[in-house]
Amino acid sequence: MAVTEIRPTTDALLKTDAPKKPANMGQIIRWTLLFLGGVAMVMPIAYMISTSLKWPHEVYNLKLIPDEPHLENYTYVLEDGRFYWWFLNSMIIAVITTVCNVIFDSLVGYTLCKFRFPGRYIVFIAILSTLMIPTEMLVIPWYLMSQQFGWLDTYWGIMFPGLMTAFGTFLMKQFFETVPDDFIEAARIDGLNELQIWWTVAMPLVKPALAALAIFVFLGNWTAFIWPLIVTNSVEMYTLPVGLSSFGDEADVAWELIMTGAAISTIPTLIVFLIFQRYIIQGVVMAGLKG
Amino acid sequence: MADLAIRNLVKRYDKTEVLHGISLDVEDGEFVVFVGPSGCGKSTTLRLIAGLEDATQGEIVIGGRVVNNLEPKDRDIAMVFQNYAIYPHMTVRKNIGFGLRTAKMSKADKEARIDEVAGILGMTDLLARKPSQLSGGQRQRVAIGRAMVRDPAVFLFDEPLSNLDAQLRTQMRLEIKKLHQRVGNTIIFVTHDQVEAMTMADRIVIMKDGHIQQVGTPAEVYHKPANTFVAGFIGAPSMNMLSGSVSQGKLRLGSGTMLDLGLDMAEGRAVTVGVRPEDLHPGDGPALVRGPVTVREPLGHETLIYVGAEGQEVIAKADGRTPPEVGQEVTLTAAVETLHIFDAATGDALR
Amino acid sequence: MADLAIRNLVKRYDKTEVLHGISLDVEDGEFVVFVGPSGCGKSTTLRLIAGLEDATQGEIVIGGRVVNNLEPKDRDIAMVFQNYAIYPHMTVRKNIGFGLRTAKMSKADKEARIDEVAGILGMTDLLARKPSQLSGGQRQRVAIGRAMVRDPAVFLFDEPLSNLDAQLRTQMRLEIKKLHQRVGNTIIFVTHDQVEAMTMADRIVIMKDGHIQQVGTPAEVYHKPANTFVAGFIGAPSMNMLSGSVSQGKLRLGSGTMLDLGLDMAEGRAVTVGVRPEDLHPGDGPALVRGPVTVREPLGHETLIYVGAEGQEVIAKADGRTPPEVGQEVTLTAAVETLHIFDAATGDALR
Amino acid sequence: MYRNLTIRQKQIVWAWAFLAIPILFYTVIRFYPTGNAILISFQDWNLLGDRTWTGFDNYQTLFADPVFWKVFRNTFVYLLIGTPVSLIISFVIAYHLDQVRFMHGFLRMLYFLPFMTSAVAMAWVWRWFYQPVPVGLFNNALASMGIPQFPFLQSTTWALPSVLAPAVWAGLGFQVIIFMAGLRAIPRSYYEAARIDGVSWWTVLWEITLPLLKPTIVFIVVFSSIGFLRIFDHVFNMTTNNPGGPLNSTKPLVLMIYETAFSAFDMGYAAAQTVVLFLVLLVVSLIQLRILRDS
C-alpha cells in the first residue's frame, strides 16, 4: 500500500497536529542567503578581474562591466618575458618550500608525537614559541645572514626562512596522534628502522593531513612579499608578487596590470585548492584540534 | 498505552531499498530484541520508529497514534545510542537532565526526577562527574538514565552494549533486564549478538537483508527456527547442517544412516538436517556423523570437539573431563527429537 | 630452538611498578595464553618480550640468547596486534610482504613465500585487495599472515580477536589453533577472555596486578584453581562464592547446611566455598542455597537462573525447557566433589 | 656501540637524530635572529652606521612616545574587534554551509577564494570601494539613495574598522574551513539524541555544538589573534600615502615597526618595538590558552 493511500484515510493522522516539515522552504532560504553571501565575498575579486579588462583611464571608474573590455593587459603581462620568470620562480619556491615543510614539519611532528625522550616537551614548546616571534623582528638579521653566506639573490635565500614552520609542526603533531602506535610497533618488529617506519608507514597514513598542510604552505609562499623583495636583486629572481609590484613606478601604479597579474597568479592556487579541497576538511578533522 | 505497531514499513535510500515492507506488533511493556547480521536493517528500523528518518512507505503506530509525521520528541520515545551520545562537556546530572529540558515541570521537580533516576541506576554519587571520569559501564548507565528520565512509552536501544568489554556486557545486560522488569516500559533493543538477544528478549525479531525472518520468544526461535538462517544464527556454536534426502519415507544421511522421522515427503526430496552441537555427542545411537576429531576446545565443564566428516566439519560437545583425543575416530549421535529438518532449496523448516 | 624464558621480570613506569618480577618458562612449540583482567600487565609482558619496551630488571631469553638489548627485529619474534595494525594504504600482498622487507631473500623467493603463506591462510584470491575491502576476519588473517611470513621462533598475539564479533571470534580462534597445530611455532597469546584462554592454550598463565597467579593447563586451572581469583576468573558465568566456617570438622554454610568434606581444619576457621553455576542446579541434594529466582536467562539448551539468597545472588543452571519461574522459591544443590574450598582470608585454595 | 644501547636509549638516539636538522634550523633561523633583535633593541643603529650601546634608551623613548600608545591601542582594537567579529561571522557561515548539500563545493569555494588571492591587489580594490563619490562603490550607493557620504577611510573613527573589514574578509575562508572541519567531527548521534529529547535548535547550538567545538574555537581564536596583532598588509596597502590612516588612527604596531625600520632607519628603536610586540603576542596567547582551555 502506498503512503499516499494511507495518509488521508487514517483517522489517527487527523489527530497529529504537526504539519509536514516546512524545512524545504528553510533550506531554500538558507541556500539563497549563503549564495548571496558568497557572491558578496567574491565581489572584490570580480572587481580585480574587471579591472584587468579595463583601459587605464577606466580604472577609477568602478563599473563592474568595463566599457570596452579587452585582453590587452593579459597580452601585455604575458608577453612581458619577465612574467614567466617570476611565475616560474614563484612556482619553484612555493613547491620546494611546500615539500620541505611537508617533510620536516611532519618529521618533527612525528618525533614529538611518537617518541618518548628527555627534552621532548622543551623542544615542542620552543618550536611553538616561534609562532610568537614576529617576522618583522627577523628580517634584518636574516638579511645580514644571507649576505654573509652569499644567499642573496638565490632561491635558497628566498626560501630558507620558511622551510619549516611551527604551525605545520603543530598541525602534524596533532595529525600523528591519530595514527595508532600499533602500526609503528608492528613495523618495528618487522625490522624497519625508524626512518623507514616514518616514511613508509606513518606518512601514507596521514595523507589528507599532508594535503591540508601543503595547501596552507603553498598559499603562504605563493603570496609572500616582503622577504622575497628584500633578498632578491635581479629581476630574473623576483617572485610573482614582487614582480607585479614593479608594474608600478614612482609616478604611477599600473593598476590594470597589477590586477591582471594578480588574477593570473590566483589560477595556480585555485587549481591546487580544487585538487586538494576534499582533503582539507578531512585533514583538519583528523587533527582533532585538541589544542 | 504504549503498544507499538509497524505496518508494511519500506525504507529506500535513493534507489536502494533497505527495508522491504516489514510489519510487527509489539505489546505494551514487551521487551523486543531485533537481531541480525550487520547491514540487515536493524538500525534503520529503529531510526524510523524514533523518527530520525522518514519512512518511504508504511505506518508506524505508537500507542494507537500514527506517528509518521510527528517529530521524534512528540513520539513519546527515548533512545540509547551505541556510542551513548552523552555530552562530554556536561556533568552526569546535566546529561541526565537534558531529556527534561522541554518538560513542563518546575525546576525542583526536575531535580527530584533526576535524583530518582540516578538512584534507580545507582549513580547518585556520580552526578557531579564529567563523562571522561566514568568507566564504560557507567557511561552506558548515564545514557540509559537520560532516556529513563523522560519516562517514555517506548525505549529504543541501538546496540548499546557493543562498545563494552565482555565482562561488562554481561553485567549491563543483566541490569537492563532488571530495569525492564522494574519500570515495565516497552523496549525495542537492537543487537547483532545473539546471546544478548536470547538472554534479554521477551520476543526476538530476526532480520536479514531488510526482511523479518522470524518473530518469537527465545525458546521458540531456538527450538523451532523458521529456516536455516535463523537456525544457524541463533545458538553458539552454530547448528551443524547435514545434507540428506528422503528415501523410502525415511531420511538418508551422508553417513549412510537412515532415520525414521515419520515424515511424509516425496521420495528423493533433498533436505537439510540441522543438529545443535549441544545435542550432538559421541555415543552409541544412530551415527549421524563419523570421523576423526580434528580439534578440541576445552571449556572446563565440557569440551567442544570438531569432527571432520565428508568434507565438512561438525561440532559436538563432549564431557569436560574425559573428552576424546585429537585424531581419535568418533561416532556422533543425537536424539531424533532434537533434529531440525529444512527444505534444502528454500531453507524453510519442515519440522 | 625457540624456547622462551623470562626471569624475574620487573617493569616500572616512572614510579609505578606494573610487573613485580615474574618468571616463566615456555617450551619450544608451546601455546601459552596470558589471561587476566584489564590492566594486570599482560600487554606489558608481551611488549617486553617483543622488545617494544625495556625491562627494568630481569632477563628475557629466547632460544637460549639473552635478548634484553636486542631490537625487536633481531629477536626472531613476530607480533599480531589487537587492531591488526595492517596498513590501509597497502594491498594485502604488500602487507604480508612487509615482514620480509629486510629479509635477505631474492625477490622471487619473497613472492613465493608470500604466496605460500596466503595459501595456508586461504587468502590467495585476496592478495590484490586493500584492507578496506576486507571483512574483519580477513583482516585478522592478513595480520597473522604478516607475522607468519617471517617464520619467527615465537609468535606474540595481543588480544587479536577482541575486535571481532562473537561468531567470528569463535571461528578465528579455531583457525589460530589449527595453524599452531600445523606450523608448531611457539605462541604467546594475550587475552582477557577466559573462554579464549581455555579453548586455545596448552598452558594458561593467569595474571593479576602484575603478579602471576597460576600457571597450568586449562583443565588444571578450571578444576584446580589456585585461589579465589583464578576460580572466579575462569569459567563463565563466574563461580559462586559462599562463605562458610568449619564447625565440628564439618563445613557450615550460610544456608545452615552442614557438609562433611573430610577437611582437617581448625574449628571456626572461615572459609570460602566455591561452586560453579554449571554444577549448581535446582534439586534435592544438600541445600547449598535457598531463595527465590530473580532473573532467568534462557540460553536455549539450558537456562541460567539467578537466585537471591542472604544478600547475595548466585547463578545456577537449570534445564532449558522447563526452568523455574521468576519468583519461584528454589533450593540449589551440587555434588560435594565439585565444591572448591578456599581460605577466606588469603583466598588460597585449601582443596 | 649503538648495539649495546638499551631499546629506550636507541629510541632517544633516533629521536634526536630526527630532530637534529630542525633544531639546527630553528636555532639559526629563528632563535639566533631573535636574540640578535633583542640585542639591537638596546642599541642605537641607523643601519648605515655603527651600533652604539644605549641601554634602555629605546624603551624609554618608546614609552614616552604618544604615537606608540596610540598605536598600541589600535593594535588591541584590531584584536578585540577583529577576533570576535571574524569568529562569529565565520561560524555562522560554516554552521549553515555545513547543512547545505546543493552545490556545497561551489559555495565553499566562493567563501575560500578571498583567502587565495593576493592581499595587495585586494586591499586596493577595497580601498577603491571606500572612496567618496564619484569613485567609491559604497558611497555611490549611498548617494544614489540620497544618504549622506560616509567618510570611511577619511575619518579618525571609521578608518580603523574600514581597514579591518578586508582583513576579516580575507581570513574568513580559512576560518570557515576550520569550523566546518570542527562541525564535521561532532558525532551525528549527539544531534539525534537531542532531537529525540526535543530541545530547540537554539539549545542544541548553545549547549551541544558550541561546547563541543571548543577545541576548534581555541585554535581559531589563538591563530586569528596572532594574525590581528600582526596586521600589516591591509593597513599598509589601504593607506599607502598616509601610512597609518588619518592622525595614526589605523596604525598598528607592525606598521610602526616597519616605518621606524625602513623609513626612519632607526633600527634600535624598531627592534625595541618588535620586542614589545613579541611580549604582547606571548602574553595574549598564553592568556587565551588559559582562559579557553580551562572552564
Place this chain on the structure above:
Amino acid sequence: VEIEYWQYFFDTRVEAMETLIENFEAANPDITVKMTHFPYADYRTKVAAAIPAGEGPDVVQLFYGWLNDYVAADLIQPLPSDVFPASKIDAEFFPMVQAMKEGDQYWALPTAVRSLALFYNTRLLEEAGVEPPTTLDEMIAAAKAMTKRDGAGNLTQVGMTAGMTAQDHHWWREGLVRQFGGEPYVDDYQTVNYNNEAGLEALNFYSSLFMGDDAVTSIGFMDEPQAAFKAGRAGLHIDGSFRIGSLEGQRGLNWGVTELPATADGTQSNYASYWVNAITTKAEGEKYDAAVKFMEYITGDEAMQVWLDVVGELPAKPSVGMTDENASDPVFGPFIRGLEYAHTTKFANESGQRQVMVEMVERMTLQGMSAEDSLAIAAEAEQKILDDYYKSASN
C-alpha cells in the same frame, strides 16, 4: 672590469640608462657596467638593507634627501676633485646641486632634476571659459569655475587637486611659505621657521582650497590627486615633471602645463628635487677608476640630453636645460623655467616630515583645530625630527 649600477625600476629610466651604458662601454671597451633595478616602492628599503651589508653597487642612484645618511655612515666616497672640481660644478650646475657639496668636494651629482608646475585640463578650462592661471588669485577663481557638485552637495568634479600626501607638501614648504614672505627653514634646514605669520598665511591659503563653503576641492577626492586629474575630474593639479610620462599615455585627456602661480606682486617660488649618482665605498682600485669614469659620463651633457629625451627629466645644467628649444618647450618649459627660482629641502626623514604636514592638515579637517594651533604642533613635531636626526648624526 665590471662595475655595478643600481637604480629603481621605471621603464624609461632603464631604457635611458641602457643607452648610456651602451655608449659608455663603446667608449671604454675595458669596462662593463651591470645595471640592477628594483621596484620604486621598495628601492629605499632595498638599498638601505644592501649597502651596509657590503652588498650592492659601485655606483648607486640615491634620492638627494638620503645623502646625509650615506655620508654619515661612510657608505659613499666623495667625488675626486680633480675630475669634479667644485668650482666648475658650482658654475655649471643649477645652484640647488650645491646641497651635495661639503667643503670643496662634491659627494654626488645628478643627471637630471625635477621641479613642480601646474597641470591644467584644457577641456575643463574651456568649458568654464577661463585661461590657465598665472597667479594664486587667478588659480582660485579658475578652480571655482571648474568645481561641480551633485544635488546632495557632494563634489563630482574638483577645480583643483589637493593632498599633502602627494606633492603639495613641497609646494607648501618651498612655494607658498616663501611666497607669503617666509622662509621655511633656517640653519641649513636644521631649524623649522614656518611657525609665524607667513607660515600661517600659507596654511590658511592652502586650507581654504578644501575647507569652508566655497571649497574647490577635497582631500582624498578620487583617492589620489593624480588619479583625479588623470580621470579628467580635476581642473588643476600641481605635480612634478615625472608625471608627464604617465599623463601622455592617458586617452581622452587634454592637458597643459604652466608655471606655479605667482603672488599678486609676482613672487615666484618652486621646489626642486633630484636623484643623484654616487660612488660607494665598496668601489676600490680599478673599479673605483671605472666608477669615476662612469660618473663623469652620466653627469655629462650628452647623458643629460638623452635623459631629457627618453625620460623627460630636466637637465641638471642650465647650459643644457636652458637652451631656447628646451625652455620654450610647451611641456618642459614651465618646469625648466621653474628651476631658476626653485629651492631644495634638505630632508632628515622625508616621509616623516611629510607626515607632519599631512597631520597638520588632518588636525584641521578632522578635529577642527585652528590653523595657528595646528601649525605650532607641526613645527614642533618637525623640529623634533630634525633635532633627533642631527643629534644622532653629530655623535
